[in-house]
Amino acid sequence: MWCQSCKEEYEEEDAGTCKECYEEASETEEELKREIDDLRSRLHFLRLPSPSLDASSLSHSDLLLHAIPADAPARPDTPAVPAHRVILASRSPVFRAMLENEMEESRSGIIKIYDVSYDVLRAFVHYMYTAEALLDEQMASDLLVLAEKYEVKNLKAYCEKFLTSKVSNDNAITHYAFAHRHSAKQLLETSLAAIMDNMSTLADREEYKELVEKDPRLVVEIYEAYLNRQVNTAAGKETDSSSRKG
Amino acid sequence: MWCQSCKEEYEEEDAGTCKECYEEASETEEELKREIDDLRSRLHFLRLPSPSLDASSLSHSDLLLHAIPADAPARPDTPAVPAHRVILASRSPVFRAMLENEMEESRSGIIKIYDVSYDVLRAFVHYMYTAEALLDEQMASDLLVLAEKYEVKNLKAYCEKFLTSKVSNDNAITHYAFAHRHSAKQLLETSLAAIMDNMSTLADREEYKELVEKDPRLVVEIYEAYLNRQVNTAAGKETDSSSRKG
Numbered sequence: 001m002w003c004q005s006c007k008e009e010y011e012e013e014d015a016g017t018c019k020e021c022y023e024e025a026s027e028t029e030e031e032l033k034r035e036i037d038d039l040r041s042r043l044h045f046l047r048l049p050s051p052s053l054d055a056s057s058l059s060h061s062d063l064l065l066h067a068i069p070a071d072a073p074a075r076p077d078t079p080a081v082p083a084h085r086v087i088l089a090s091r092s093p094v095f096r097a098m099l100e101n102e103m104e105e106s107r108s109g110i111i112k113i114y115d116v117s118y119d120v121l122r123a124f125v126h127y128m129y130t131a132e133a134l135l136d137e138q139m140a141s142d143l144l145v146l147a148e149k150y151e152v153k154n155l156k157a158y159c160e161k162f163l164t165s166k167v168s169n170d171n172a173i174t175h176y177a178f179a180h181r182h183s184a185k186q187l188l189e190t191s192l193a194a195i196m197d198n199m200s201t202l203a204d205r206e207e208y209k210e211l212v213e214k215d216p217r218l219v220v221e222i223y224e225a226y227l228n229r230q231v232n233t234a235a236g237k238e239t240d241s242s243s244r245k246g
Numbered sequence: 247m248w249c250q251s252c253k254e255e256y257e258e259e260d261a262g263t264c265k266e267c268y269e270e271a272s273e274t275e276e277e278l279k280r281e282i283d284d285l286r287s288r289l290h291f292l293r294l295p296s297p298s299l300d301a302s303s304l305s306h307s308d309l310l311l312h313a314i315p316a317d318a319p320a321r322p323d324t325p326a327v328p329a330h331r332v333i334l335a336s337r338s339p340v341f342r343a344m345l346e347n348e349m350e351e352s353r354s355g356i357i358k359i360y361d362v363s364y365d366v367l368r369a370f371v372h373y374m375y376t377a378e379a380l381l382d383e384q385m386a387s388d389l390l391v392l393a394e395k396y397e398v399k400n401l402k403a404y405c406e407k408f409l410t411s412k413v414s415n416d417n418a419i420t421h422y423a424f425a426h427r428h429s430a431k432q433l434l435e436t437s438l439a440a441i442m443d444n445m446s447t448l449a450d451r452e453e454y455k456e457l458v459e460k461d462p463r464l465v466v467e468i469y470e471a472y473l474n475r476q477v478n479t480a481a482g483k484e485t486d487s488s489s490r491k492g
Contacts, residue, residue, distance in 0.1 A: 003261075004262050017251045019262045042289055086332065
């Protein structure tokens with residue numbers, strides 16, 4: 001027998017599908033690919049160039065965003081990030097409320113964004129125009145915090161997905177604490193699972209000791225989840241062995 | 247043998263794929279579906295609400311578009327369609343040039359759009375914000391013309407695809423002439439093929455007679471294409487019979 005897909009010969013017990021299902025699956029794949037092409041082209045159309053300060057008068061924005069870092073005062077030569085009211089208001093309910101009501105920010109067109117660096121603010125605004133961001137772990141964490149603050153759900157999910165893909169034994173505790181602080185459920189579950197897979201070395205870790213100092217409640221939750229899993233596993237084995245007996 | 251996809255029994259000669267390729271294909275399908283979900287969510291994020299005249303001050307636009315119909319003077323009570331410079335300029339090179347240069351339209355914020363009804367203009371602006379349009383054949387034709395004029399390629403392709411899917415024996419000549427006028431290649435090919443499939447009744451059609459009057463060059467092109475196809479088909483048969491002889 002010959003496989004219609006890889007053209008190799010195979011044994012009867014290695015049969016996958018009948019001819020009809022094979023053809024249907026190929027058609028489905030083609031359809032999905034066409035849909036992807038269509039979505040990509042619409043996405044490309046809807047992307048906007050994020051505005052720059054030195055652009056021509058047309059793209060001149062009606063807002064200026066100022067990054068105010070948490071640790072240091074903003075350097076006086078740090079440029080502002082230009083933006084358009086219509087874009088920020090459509091992406092974020094927080095900006096919408098700020099700009100719809102006659103608040104100081106709306107009148108002056110100047111918005112201060114606290115606890116954030118210029119680079120992160122620029123990446124934030126760029127995402128508002130393009131639905132794209134170049135992430136590393138630091139940038140993803142910083143953008144997630146900003147996305148949460150301004151209720152940009154799409155960006156928060158994007159960053160959380162990225163961080164979740166980066167969870168390892170080495171950073172699980174840090175990510176776990178971060179996920180807790182910012183209600184990132186998927187990241188929380190993944191990092192908690194990674195921690196529970198390495199309980200024997202947990203207490204030796206620096207991040208663990210820090211967490212015990214700073215937020216012992218979270219440490220308790222780790223132990224509770226671990227114990228819970230042990231009990232469930234034991235109950236599962238119990239059921240297994242009793243069903244084997246029966 | 248049992249198909250892993252439809253679970254039905256089948257004969258050996260109806261085998262489609264081996265098990266390995268079956269599993270790979272299922273994975274590919276899952277991946278494509280995940281990509282579609284991701285693209286849809288980004289698309290949803292980038293859509294903008296198209297502005298309305300009575301919205302709150304925030305969405306207040308900085309442009310007003312006036313529809314000037316070709317056949318009748320615009321009724322004085324026809325409302326203008328509001329829009330934002332940043333959106334129109336990013337979607338259309340024609341609007342970009344108009345708004346970047348210090349033209350009358352840019353200074354006044356008022357743009358007259360000629361030969362178009364209010365409804366079509368509204369649908370046009372809506373597409374600029376959402377990459378979506380509700381089409382019937384008339385709307386698709388009208389929007390295609392406007393998209394061509396303002397070089398909104400994405401919208402032109404969208405309308406052309408819709409019209410191409412509607413080509414039938416009854417409307418092929420009309421679509422053919424329209425496609426010619428607006429350089430719509432895909433629509434041209436599909437409608438020409440539909441015409442050539444019904445050459446025996448061609449000369450009786452009203453649209454044919456009109457076209458002979460208005461643009462006989464196009465009629466000549468139909469006959470040339472038809473003759474060309476006949477010659478090629480004959481040559482094909484010739485090759486067939488000579489290869490059979492050989």
